[in-house]
Amino acid sequence: MSELLFETTGGIATITLNRPDSGNAFTTEMLEAWERALRECIRDDAIRAVVLTGAGRIFCSGGDVKRMAKNAAGGQTAWERGQYLVDHVHRIPLTLQELDKPYIVAVNGAATGAGMDMALMGDLRFAAQSARFAESYIKVGFVAGDGGAWMLPRLVGTPKALEMLWLGDFVGAEEAERIGLVNKMVPDDQLMAHTMAVAERLANGPTVAIRLMKRMVRQGAQSSFPEALTYAAACVGVVSGTEDYREATAAFAEKRKPAFKGR
Structure with a gap:
């Protein structure tokens, strides 16, 4: 099964991270497919709005920590670690800079680490009531390597951003809405209906x-x-x-x- 699903209907493209058994953690293959999907959204004028979500009960757990530990133990150099970000992970935010169509993120569950940062890249974010967010890098002695430290202060202010980055604690959907991390919290069973209704309104607009x-x-x-x-x-x-x-x-x-x- 594809690690990323991409479908279009009625002027709306839907991208679904599709590794539910692994918390939709990134792989090289997923990131490459993600970039290809975004490139198609940029190129195809019939696509007027884009929706991102995750399969299963987790939105995205970010980088694959087991793979990261294996690479560290295997002697991967500092240059190689940085270059992987440039060659793969960074391709998503940089490609999104070229997308001038609405990009809406439906956060269906936990969004942690780079998974949270990928959610922050949406123009609009809607969260299921059970969703929660954590800049969990500090839990594994790491830092936000994909732009999260740039985006988060612009959304919630520097003190709150540093609190989240330094402590790595979870923020629930209700609190996320209060501090401006998401546009709206909706009941779990209404998340996609609400998100698609907004996407449809935009796709049918001027x-x-x-x-x-x-x-x-x-x-x-x-x-x-x-x-x-x-x-x-x-x-x-x-x-x-x-x-x-x-x-x-x-x-x-x-x-x-x-x-x-x-x-």
């Missing part, structure tokens, strides 16, 4: 405007306010020439629901 909004938010986080305004003006120029913009303004005037075409 695609160009949605993609430009994501680009604007990213650009704004790394630029001055005047630069952000300049970029916003350029985006307005682009979106005002789309069919969806003309349809939306006509629908507003006619007091009806717009029928977007994604162009």
